[in-house]
Amino acid sequence: MPSNSIQEMYVKTGLLKMRKLWVTLLAVAAVSFVSMGFLMLTNKPDIHVPEAEACQELLSNITQPQKVDEVWSLEQLKLMQSCRWKFNATALAKYRAELGHCCNASAWLTVTQENAPLDSKLVYDASSSKSLKVSSGLLEILPEKSPFPDRLYKTCAVVGNGGILRNSSCGSKIDEHEFVIRLNLPSTDFPDDVGRKTNMVTVNPSILLSRFRGLVGRRLPFVKAGVSYGKTWFLIPAFSFPGHSDVSYRALYAIEDSGSESHVFFFHPQYLSTLSKYWHDRGFHVHRLSSGFMLVNAALELCQHITLYGFWPFSLHPDGHFLPYHYYDDVPPKKWVHDMPKEFGYYVNMHFHGALQLHVGEC
Numbered sequence: 001m002p003s004n005s006i007q008e009m010y011v012k013t014g015l016l017k018m019r020k021l022w023v024t025l026l027a028v029a030a031v032s033f034v035s036m037g038f039l040m041l042t043n044k045p046d047i048h049v050p051e052a053e054a055c056q057e058l059l060s061n062i063t064q065p066q067k068v069d070e071v072w073s074l075e076q077l078k079l080m081q082s083c084r085w086k087f088n089a090t091a092l093a094k095y096r097a098e099l100g101h102c103c104n105a106s107a108w109l110t111v112t113q114e115n116a117p118l119d120s121k122l123v124y125d126a127s128s129s130k131s132l133k134v135s136s137g138l139l140e141i142l143p144e145k146s147p148f149p150d151r152l153y154k155t156c157a158v159v160g161n162g163g164i165l166r167n168s169s170c171g172s173k174i175d176e177h178e179f180v181i182r183l184n185l186p187s188t189d190f191p192d193d194v195g196r197k198t199n200m201v202t203v204n205p206s207i208l209l210s211r212f213r214g215l216v217g218r219r220l221p222f223v224k225a226g227v228s229y230g231k232t233w234f235l236i237p238a239f240s241f242p243g244h245s246d247v248s249y250r251a252l253y254a255i256e257d258s259g260s261e262s263h264v265f266f267f268h269p270q271y272l273s274t275l276s277k278y279w280h281d282r283g284f285h286v287h288r289l290s291s292g293f294m295l296v297n298a299a300l301e302l303c304q305h306i307t308l309y310g311f312w313p314f315s316l317h318p319d320g321h322f323l324p325y326h327y328y329d330d331v332p333p334k335k336w337v338h339d340m341p342k343e344f345g346y347y348v349n350m351h352f353h354g355a356l357q358l359h360v361g362e363c
C-alpha cells in the first residue's frame with residue numbers, strides 16, 4: 001500500500017473514533033441534563049418554594065367566614081396538610097392571658113369551697129334569672145380547692161367524639177399526652193382509635209337522666225360505666241340548668257359511695273357564663289357553647305401544648321366516604337343548640353396561628 005493511502009486510512013479511523021467520542025459525550029451530557037432537570041422538578045417545593053414563606057402568606061390571608069361549612073373546612077384542611085405545623089408560644093400565651101383574665105380556668109372551672117363560700121350565690125349560666133344559695137350541705141360535698149396544679153400540664157389532648165376517629169389508629173398518640181380530656185362519657189370501646197387514658201371527662205346531666213334513668217334507681221350501671229375510664233375526674237355542669245343539680249349530686253354520691261378513686265367536680269357556672277361572654281364579645285353568638293369548645297378553652301389556659309383529636313363536625317370524611325356523627329354511634333347533635341362548624345372554624349384559626357394543633361384524619 002502506498003504510504004499516502006495508509007496515512008489517509010489512519011486519519012479517517014482517527015476522525016471516526018473522535019466523532020464516536022463526541023457523540024458519546026453529548027449523549028452523556030444530554031442524559032445528565034435531563035435527569036438534573038427531572039430532579040429539580042420533583043424536588044421543586046423544597047428548593048424553590050420554602051414552606052415557611054408559602055404558609056406565612058396563607059396565614060396572613062386567613063379570614064373567618066360568617067358561616068363555616070364542609071367545603072370551607074375541606075379547603076382549610078388541605079392547607080393544614082400542606083403547611084408544616086409550627087408551635088407558636090406567643091400565640092398560645094395571648095390566648096392564655098386573655099382567657100385567664102376573663103375566665104381563669106385553674107381557679108374557676110370547678111366549684112370549690114374557696115370560690116363558692118357558704119351563703120354565696122351560684123347563678124345558673126343557662127338560666128341567669130335563677131340562682132342557688134350555697135348551703136352547708138352543698139359545701140360539704142365540694143372540694144376545698146381547685147384540683148388543677150400550679151404548673152401547666154406539659155401536653156394535653158382534647159378528644160372530641162367525631163366519627164373521624166373511627167379507624168384513625170390515633171389511640172397510642174392520644175395516650176402519650178400528660179393530660180387527656182374527653183367529653184360526655186364517650187364509649188371506651190375503640191382503644192386503638194381513641195386511646196385508653198382519661199384524666200378528665202365531662203358528664204352531661206342529660207346523659208345521667210336518659211342513659212342512667214336519673215340515678216333514682218340502681219346506680220351500678222353508672223358506676224360500672226365510670227370504672228371503664230380508670231381513675232379520673234368527672235366534670236358535670238350541675239349548675240347550668242336548675243333541673244340538673246340534684247341528678248349531678250346523685251352522680252357524685254354514686255361514685256364516692258362505690259369506693260372509687262375517681263372524683264366528681266361541678267363546672268362553675270360563672271366560668272361558663274364568662275367564657276360565653278368572652279366569645280360573644282368576639283362575634284361568636286350561639287345559644288350554647290359545646291362541651292368540646294368549653295374544654296378546648298380550658299386547655300388553652302391549663303396546658304403548654306395542646307392537640308385536638310376527633311373534632312370534625314361534618315358528614316363526609318376528607319377522603320369522601322360517609323362518616324357517622326360519633327365514633328361510636330350516629331346520633332346527630334341538636335342543631336339549634338350548638339354551632340360546631342363555627343367552633344371548628346376557630347380551631348382552624350388557632351391551628352394556623354400555632355396556638356394548638358388540630359389533628360384531622362389518621363395518625
Ligand code: CDP
Pocket residue numbers: 159160161162163164183184204290291292293310311312313314325326333334338340
Ligand atoms: O353533647 P355535645 O353535642 O356537646 O357533644 P358530643 O356529640 O358528645 O361530642 C363531644 C364534642 O366533640 C362536641 O361538643 C364537639 O365539640 C365535638 N364533636 C365534633 O367536633 N365533631 C363531631 N362530629 C362530634 C363531636
